Amino acid sequence: MAMFSEAPREFTASDIPAPQIVDPKSVPSYRWGFIGAGDIAEVMAAALAKHTNQKVVAVGSQTPGKGKAFAERFGIERHYDNYADLANDPEVDIVYVATLPHTHLADARHAIRAGKHVLIEKPSTMTAKDTETLYSEAKAAGVLAMEAMWSRYLPQASIIRQLLAAGTLGEITMLQSDFGQDNREIARLWMKDSSIVMDMGIYPISFAQMVLGSPSRIIAGGKMHNENVEAMAAAILEYDSGARAVLATSGHSHIPTIASITGDAGVLTLDGPFFIPTSLELRPALFNSHGPRWSDESGVVAHEGLSYQATYMAKFISEGLLESPLHTHAEVVEGIRIGEEIRRQVGVVYP
16 A cells, blocks of 8 residues: 655644735726626625625616616616617626526627627536637627636635645645535526536536646536436546546535545645635645634625626726636636536437
8 A cells, every 4th residue: 555655744724825815996896787687697786786896787688677676676777678788888898697508608799799898607608619609709809708607716716726836735636526406496407408517517627627627538427307407417537647536416416515625745625615605624635634724704705705706807807808817718618518528428418
């Protein structure tokens, strides 16, 4: 059995770096227009109002009366009954696309063709091909386009990136991540153009990408909910480095929704749900070990964490960037491609 030549050192609180956070007041205040007025749009509007200096000035909904009700609830100046008029509003700087994933490409195009920066809810689209098209068109139009993978912009993500850069965990050998809830009563998740892997599993996929990059091989299995949508999926992602990522997602079962990164010098564990503001522990690579903990005490709780990505987006726009350096267009496309392959192995048949 392989043994360390010497026991891994113990960690102290000083081994956990302070998160690098962008002050919301340090970035320009932009005017936002929302395409879609559903649940996630409501959460985003509340988060922006509470934790940023960004301002929502318009909302568009194709459901009669929904845009007006949304505008009244959040004190928004204007509402539209179509997306084109929203995107062409001269008082809108950034468009947030908060519609169903299978319409994201068409919806985002309204913003891109109007010369507006655009934040697209994850997944950007349902296929790597369409995602590549979306971001290529945005770059050609000279606008910043970003996927709303908000977990990449949380304080804990900054800590993880710093630990990896410093080599604190040593050589990474394994990563584990899962996300599952019994969501069988949420009708939109089981529609023909929906996907549990793309809706929920995209978080574990993105987490693995942030740490390990692109896999060289994917082994996946699971079961289908109906002929179009998977109920659950599990996957092993293999990397040229020899590392493995073990991912799981389910729309039928509640699972811990935790994550860990294992290196030959240490183990980092994230409490669940791992993709919202949470806590983490830095442990030595020893059986049943424990180490210093860090907890997010910013006061930004749960899905209020959506606010971080908006502040980062404002920063990137002010710097003249056309994509997020923390989650590039190429990474977004690759994440969708990984999800497609997992779905294919589970049993989804693509046209």
